[in-house]
Amino acid sequence: MGTQKPQPRLNIDLVSDALLGRWKQERLEGREIAADPRFHTPQGTPMSEHRERVLEQLSGLVEKGAIQRAFPVALGGGHNHGGNIAAFHELVYADPSLQIKSGVQWGLFGGAILHLGTSYHHEKYLPDVISLKMPGAFAMTEIGHGSDVDKVATTATYDEATEEFVIHTPHRSAWKEFLGNAALHGQAAVVFAQLITKNVNHGVHAFYVPIRTPEGELLPGVGSEDDGVKGGLNGIDNGRLHFTNVRIPRTNLLNRYGDVAADGTYSSPIESPGRRFFTMIGTLVQGRVSLDGSAVNAMKAALAIAIPYGFERRQFSGPNGEETKLMDYGLHRRRLIPRLAETYAMAFASEQLLTLFDTVFSGKGDTPETREDLETLAAALKPLSTWAALDTLQEAREATGGAGFIAKNRLTGWRADLDIYATFEGDNNILLQLVGKRLLKDYAAQFKNADAATLAKAAVGQVGERMRRVGLRQVGQSIADLGQVSRSVDSLKDDQHALLADRVETMVAEVAQALNGVRKESPSVQNAEFNRQQVRLIEAARAHAELLQWEAFTEALDEITDPDTKQVLTWVRDLFGLGLIEKHLDWYLITGRLSGKRAQAVTAYVDRLIDRVTDHSLDLIAAFGLDNSLLRADIASGIEAERQEETRAYIAEQKAAGTWPVHEKELRKRNGK
Structure with a gap:
């Protein structure tokens, strides 16, 4: 008799390392946070309590130094963009509401200032963004345009007399919608609006706009509505924002890709409006x-x-x-x-x-x-x-x-x-x-x-190849x-x-x-x-x-x-x-x-x-490396195996003692019925 070929065995540690990848350490640090009960929310927590708990948890992330990785070294960051996202991925095991709200604060709001602003904006705004002293919203999406960012209707019109931009929402479909931090916690927003100066629309640009006092009161001209209960992520205070002739300094334009001088003259290092727009939007791909x-x-x-x-x-x-x-x-x-x-x-x-x-x-x-x-x-x-x-x-x-x-x-x-x-x-x-x-x-x-001849030949060639595949190729196979x-x-x-x-x-x-x-x-x-x-x-x-x-x-x-x-x-x-x-x-x-x-x-x-x-x-x-501190599901704890073993032991004990009743079907089988 021949011997059976032994089955291959998976090296779990080797595969685990391959899955953790280049940013293994950052992922493990993210899992350590995700396993900490401080960053968990009990199932069934009411929305209002969930929102406040998640806000407190953001402060915990700051205390643990978990969110600075992508920011400049000069501001206490690590200029570690890949490691930052790798650690962020792991927060889904803690609470997706915590994960996404942190993404709003430091990935979208802070990220827009980082990637669309210049050193002036970095030094002025980012320290408070990083420390959570300035919670913020990312105001891009509008009710009426959704993914069509190029067509947002909110305007930012430059006033040469006061050297200010006037942020305005012209109609209800231009309200900014689905914004995390907009309903309650945000004190500022990066607002995407059509930049208009000297009666010329230069397309969508981003502006830093204060929206609330530290005490939570809306600033003049700023309106907000709470989106209320959602299908999920109810630890995030999503809401709407709209603006009625809100004035901001000229320098609040995040001007890495487009700037307006004091006299209203527009300039950009990217001449093409289309390429400029896609370059600006492309910096936000990290989401x-x-x-x-x-x-x-x-x-x-x-x-x-x-x-x-x-x-x-x-x-x-x-x-x-x-x-x-x-x-x-x-x-x-x-x-x-x-x-x-x-x-x-x-x-x-x-x-x-x-x-x-x-x-x-x-x-x-x-x-x-x-x-x-x-x-x-x-x-x-x-x-x-x-x-x-x-x-x-x-x-x-x-x-x-x-x-x-x-x-x-x-x-x-x-x-x-x-x-x-x-x-x-x-x-x-x-x-x-x-x-x-x-x-x-x-x-x-x-x-x-x-x-034209080459194109025609390519088209005919493709048709011919398709015919060969339908006919002779099948026969050949x-x-x-x-x-x-x-x-x-x-x-x-x-x-x-x-x-x-x-x-x-x-x-x-x-x-x-x-x-x-x-x-x-x-x-x-x-x-x-x-x-x-x-x-x-x-x-x-x-x-x-x-x-x-x-x-x-x-x-x-x-x-x-x-x-x-x-x-x-x-x-x-x-x-x-x-x-x-x-x-x-x-x-x-x-x-x-x-x-x-x-x-x-x-x-x-x-x-x-x-x-x-x-x-x-x-x-x-x-090899995924997910223990129950991350999964936190009863049925992943081995409890079902314990129940099954208890059942088998009970039945065996009853049969050994002769107290296990004979089922009617078995009795009929014994009696030949």
Whole structure:
């Protein structure tokens, strides 16, 4: 008899280090704070109490020196942009309300002053922002314009006679909305408004505007409304602001990218109004980077609760008479294990995004090209991770049954709090449209100097290739496979990247050619065609983001040297990649990329990978490094295993004593009935 090949073992510490990444120390410091009861809020705390508690917790963050990392060294900071966001990600384990309110204060309000202001503003305002002496709001979004920042209606009109800007809200749809710190705590706001001087509108700029006294009284001309109870994040005092001819000094313009002299003359280091606007808005990309990593951490938490619970909880009798563990059911594995693979992929992609963010904001690689890459990558990853977090939290809730619905097990709370992430810092679909437009731009650049004949040849070539794929390619696959699933699987494993990339390239090319076909038509015709292609463009952008996640996982795999760990993580990566192909099998079949035989092989191998990864899932969860001080969920504490053991012991004791009653079904079986 041959000996069975030993199963590979995951090196948990090695994988944990890979997940913690470059800013391991800052992440661990963030977890230490998240585990501190001072930064927790009891479930069911009334909104008014929750708000005041979170404000007090912000002071605790200041005391612990937890928020200064990104600010200039001259102001007591560390000029550590990547480490700052890495530590911020971990606060989702404490209380998302605390996390987001701290992000409003130091990431948005303070970050706008830091990145859009100059040394004058840094020295004048940032010390009080850092110390929390000056709580602030970030007043960009308006009721009537949402993500369309370029069209905000609030105005900042320069008065040469007094050397002041007049901040004014012309109508109700121009009220600033959804602003953290606006309802109660904010004493100042960075207000985005159309800068008008000498009767010329120079576009959206940012202004430092006082709104309340230290005692909480609104200043003259400033109005506020409380948004009240929300679907989540009720520890944050979100509200509306509006302004009636509020005057501020000329120097309150955050003038890094645009300035107004005393006589009203406008100047800017960036001549193009469009590029100036996108440069200013681009400095605020850290919000999307922050949400991406926070969403991934929430996914880790959900699975760190649901998967171990699935190994402990038993339901319905099994073949040996004992109740069956939930994780022994194929459907239960299908619900959770692919999401574990997705979480790993998104974690490694998030680390790459954070690295690029730090490269740009530290100044080590701050070029127009890298800024554009950063904006595009953030716009690609944030939608997928925030959607996936909501999906994973909901699936984990359902997979843990009624226990998952109990508030103290935290899944419903995280689900409610993270709901806003899908539209926070940019609606996810609009962000993906931004990515799609970048893909179209890059596609067009390939043919920038091409003549008509070259373009025609490219179009014909693509049609011909599509026909070959639909016809001969499928036949070739079927012949090569010769009916053997193993051969289909081997080919699929090797072709993952090619299949994922091919889908992106083809979808982008098809949209580009459709739009190119109307480029000489009227603007209304072009706009109508874009609307017809919009859904396909966004789907192409999503496919692009999925490819980036697969590539990030693969690059992380290349850094793993331990053979056993590499094998297990390769299975996880393959489950993610082939899971994407399975998800989009209709596309691969319709376009002829896969034969029917290989399409069947995809699902067969995904099922096999799910079983393999399930065997290592507890180790993969352990590598997240989330103990119960961070999860704080009863069902993640091992209590279910204790209950099951108590049940088994009780039954065994009763049977040994002869006091366990015979079930009617067993009695009938004995009597042959």
